[in-house]
Amino acid sequence: MNKVVEKELLSENVVKLVVEAQAIARKQCPGQFVIVRTDEKGERIPLTIADADRERGTITLIIQRVGTSSCKITGLNPGDALADVSGPLGRPTHVEKLGTVLACGGGVGIAPLYPIARAFKQAGNRLIAVLGARNRELLILEKEMAAFADETIIMTDDGSYGRKGVITVGIEDVLKREPVHLAVAIGPAVMMKFTALLTKRYEVPTIASLNTIMVDGTGMCGACRVSVGGKTKFVCVDGPEFDAHQIDYDEMIQRLNTYKAEEKLSFDGYLKSLS
Amino acid sequence: MPVDPQDLHADRGQEWRNELRASLSAKERSALPRVRMPELDARERSAGFREVNTGLSEEMAVREAKRCLDCAAPTCISGCPVNINIPGFIKLIEKGDFLAAARKLKETNALPAVCGRVCPQEVQCEANCVYQKMKKPPVAIGYLERFASDCERLAGDVVVPAIENRSPVRVAAVGSGPASLTFAGQMAKWGYRVTVFEALHELAGVLSYGIPEFRLPKSIVRSEIAYLEALGVTFERNVIVGKTITIEDMREQGYQGFFIGSGAGLPKFMHVPGENAIGIYSSNEYLTRVNLMKAYQFPSYDTPIVRGKRVAVIGGGNTAMDSVRTAVRLGAEKAMIVYRRSEQEMPARIEEVHHAKEEGVEFLTLTNPIEYIADNEGRVQQMKVQKMGLGAADDSGRRRPVVIAGSDYLIDVDTVVVGVGTDPNPLIPRSIRGLEVSKWGTIVVDEATMQTAVPDIFAGGDIVRGGATVILAMGDGKKAAAAMRDYLLKKPAGG
């Protein structure tokens, strides 16, 4: 059992939880994730470790409500406990001093991007953040990012904040203007796909962090498999980060839809159980 | 582990054994027919996950026990990897002392209720039974093993041995499959402080996530764990050794010996085109969703699974049989085994193949998938297979399948389960410096002691053997415990 010690609403649908997990807090590195099960009947879902506090023995999770499991966990309050948290899983981000790093985050993808961007900044890179969201309400962690980024560019689909347009517009402006040595893209699969297409044209090496469906998170099942450079890889152990220019996004997007019908059934049941 | 013939002899020479043996002639005994295991009707059981074999009644068990001739030199024992005193426990059943029979089993086998259900007796103890020479069906050793241990559990009369000489020495087991459980039980009985670290949220390895409820009820696995807890073993779930904690960390915390029983959990795929289509699972994922995550109770449980109507399971081992029988229970109208060799070469237990057939599973043998075809949403729709012929024998002594040119055809499917085997998970071997690892990814050990190239680390079960069996994993755990005790006793204090 892992106790929730803090909770904060970051936007209408995004919740930050600080959770006790002593051993994980001690071991985690940027880019790694945990597998969480809220209760005895719950699914095992992957969530990025957005931050950690070794002294307190806690990790921070930032969760977007999209279905049953994410709503169950974000429904917990300080004092409540998660049935299981295991990790840290996945390979840590390879962080080094390269020059200029472009950190591109879409939606809740900004949460996993945050510790990675900070690590690149701490390694001595010039860091430009480009953050995208559908509207102002849904933008998260802007202040936290801006606190260390050399420049922060905000894009919203409806123009309610920052500039109007999709995230790739903001990314391209930077690519046109100055040399970039690495781009990191984290967000919805479609956003990563188009970011990768764009950075490829500018020949900027790019990594994407993938959010496939998972079960165990330890390489035991293959639920998380993706094609990278024509080879099957397991996101939980070979990733979650891969060369963004080699990923078969279309296959990944299809696989994310495996349980569309079941997810709806489950969510309807969940909503009914609340009322 | 060799049995001491003198102990066996003394056991057999007890007054009551002599009398019992004399009470019926060998001729009368061998004239009795072998008992049949009562089972749920195929139609009834296919609708759910209830255990198929329902177990012998007392009367049946005693009658079957009478068939055992109580041989002076029992050959069956040599077929058992842990050398259970087989006539010893069977004669206690004949005598009617079922609890004593269970205790006799536990002298050598820590998990008899599990082994009685999942051991391939037909190639072990029962294959070596003297009845084989008489061309008669062997004594149903496995059924009797199950019977005795079930009696003990159901009577609630499980005796936890008192532990003398508690030692302050701490040892750790990595993984909680049968290898580690046996190791842990043995070390705890010797007074060591044992902690078992398990990556998943549930204990017992394949016994929990792999072998389905209808073959091995989870309540049995849980009671075995409770027994170990009563012996003083500590279990830590959700701890991935090498990630959450390393062996180095544990050494710093004062652990002095380590047993790696991390299994062979890495699924193999065949790398044929289209294998990443939706609806294609590894058997590990399919069985884990159902057994560990209870997807068969979705949406009451949150984890979903594709409930296919036309399901093809690739492979011919226990994993494939468990998967296909699971598919039947999830409502498949057509459930198929697709296997590239012939039925004779199938490594699955005979009972499983037989049960699968009764449940309506079709067997497409000498058939191999070469491509999967998906619809425009990416869901698997068809599989292309080719027919195989049998060529010369390969290293395993089985005839090698060879492709018959031009024999491809298409089969409509909506779910495919790839059950062609597993490899050792590289996480552990990779995270421990100094371990010797084979080209198959297994950990290399000294066979007599199960000690690895790192002196305080021992290993056993599937991480050493590749996919093997429960009883072999248990044998390894026991051997490693004995060797680790020697190692710890010889070690200079504080060293």
Ligand SMILES: Cc1cc2nc3c(=O)[nH]c(=O)nc-3n(C[C@H](O)[C@H](O)[C@H](O)COP(=O)(O)OP(=O)(O)OC[C@H]3O[C@@H](n4cnc5c(N)ncnc54)[C@H](O)[C@@H]3O)c2cc1C
């Ligand atoms: C390595 C990794 C790290 C992740 N980190 C975070 C994180 O820090 N914060 C966070 O909010 N989410 C994160 N995710 C995604 C998160 O695991 C899913 O959103 C969650 O499993 C959805 O469960 P659900 O029951 O709420 O929704 P479901 O009912 O399962 O799905 C609802 C909708 O979400 C989509 N969906 C389902 N699974 C995923 C998925 N894995 N990724 C994206 N969309 C999905 C479905 O297609 C569907 O449209 C991460 C995923 C991975 C693989």
Ligand SMILES: Cc1cc2nc3c(=O)[nH]c(=O)nc-3n(C[C@H](O)[C@H](O)[C@H](O)COP(=O)(O)OP(=O)(O)OC[C@H]3O[C@@H](n4cnc5c(N)ncnc54)[C@H](O)[C@@H]3O)c2cc1C
């Ligand atoms: C579906 C299926 C059916 C089978 N049927 C039979 C049968 O009928 N009869 C038979 O005799 N055998 C059968 N087998 C084989 C048998 O189950 C295995 O040989 C046996 O379980 C191996 O035991 P083990 O202790 O080595 O490991 P496992 O049972 O594989 O357990 C290993 C455990 O270690 C954990 N682990 C792995 N890495 C780590 C880590 N880094 N940190 C912490 N924990 C870790 C895993 O999560 C797992 O729980 C079957 C196997 C399968 C998959």
Ligand code: SF4
């Ligand atoms: S443990 Fe297995 S091999 Fe040994 S007697 Fe029992 S059934 Fe036979």
Ligand code: FES
């Ligand atoms: S989640 Fe099971 S192998 Fe990656």
